[in-house]
Amino acid sequence: MTALRKTPVALISGAAPFAIRSERASDVVAREALLDACFGATRHMRTCQRLRDGRAPAEGLALSAVRQGLLVGTVRLWHVSAGGVPALVLGPLAVDPSCRKLGIGRALVQRALAAAKAGGHGAVLLLGDAPYYSRFGFSALTTGQLRLPGPFEPDRLLDLELREGALDGASGMIVPTGMAAPQGKPRLAARSRKLAPRAA
Numbered sequence: 001m002t003a004l005r006k007t008p009v010a011l012i013s014g015a016a017p018f019a020i021r022s023e024r025a026s027d028v029v030a031r032e033a034l035l036d037a038c039f040g041a042t043r044h045m046r047t048c049q050r051l052r053d054g055r056a057p058a059e060g061l062a063l064s065a066v067r068q069g070l071l072v073g074t075v076r077l078w079h080v081s082a083g084g085v086p087a088l089v090l091g092p093l094a095v096d097p098s099c100r101k102l103g104i105g106r107a108l109v110q111r112a113l114a115a116a117k118a119g120g121h122g123a124v125l126l127l128g129d130a131p132y133y134s135r136f137g138f139s140a141l142t143t144g145q146l147r148l149p150g151p152f153e154p155d156r157l158l159d160l161e162l163r164e165g166a167l168d169g170a171s172g173m174i175v176p177t178g179m180a181a182p183q184g185k186p187r188l189a190a191r192s193r194k195l196a197p198r199a200a
């Protein structure tokens with residue numbers, strides 16, 4: 001009897017739909033907890049964090065995945081200059097471990113890329129696993145001339161042009177160009193910088 005009751009619950013839970021929507025202020029606590037769970041307490045030490053410290057994400061390009069009323073995924077994109085060429089950097093992307101392999105990560109990335117393209121952005125960069133991001137068209141083939149403000153593995157620096165030629169001539173340091181984060185967030189960034197300036 002117990003087994004009969006448990007089975008349908010598991011099936012329904014596994015099949016529960018999710019929604020991708022713009023991030024809300026009320027998502028922040030859950031988002032930060034999810035990122036801590038996925039990347040660990042030292043996540044603020046990562047090189048890509050130097051591109052986000054004290055900045056707000058690009059407008060309309062902070063997304064949340066919600067399932068059964070809970071935040072289960074997040075992705076944000078950030079304005080950068082890629083050696084003088086305007087671009088976006090994607091990250092962090094994270095999905096709750098209990099909800100993986102349901103297509104939530106794919107949906108977050110696809111929705112973010114579509115929104116970036118619709119917003120007129122020409123290119124997206126990221127530091128991540130090529131075996132995952134290649135399914136969206138990202139590759140390391142043309143990022144060899146780019147650098148990040150900290151240590152990184154070159155074969156993990158990936159790009160995707162949303163507009164052909166958008167990264168032509170992109171060479172040199174990737175630096176943040178986004179607007180300052182609303183008051184309150186820079187304090188966290190400043191604290192992270194003090195803790196751990198240059199780890200990957």
Ligand SMILES: CC(C)(COP(=O)(O)OP(=O)(O)OC[C@H]1O[C@@H](n2cnc3c(N)ncnc32)[C@H](O)[C@@H]1OP(=O)(O)O)[C@@H](O)C(=O)NCCC(=O)NCCS
Nearest residue numbers: 038093094095100101102103104105106107128129131132
């Ligand atoms: C990467 C991540 C966002 C994928 O989320 P998800 O919702 O499970 O993604 P999807 O359901 O769209 O895709 C799952 C597929 O991606 C694959 N995958 C997940 N992470 C991968 C990785 N690092 N490299 C290669 N493939 C990966 C899974 O094996 C699965 O493959 P399948 O479709 O053949 O079964 C999630 O695993 C995560 O949050 N990881 C920890 C944080 C992280 O590493 N983020 C950045 C990725 S570099």
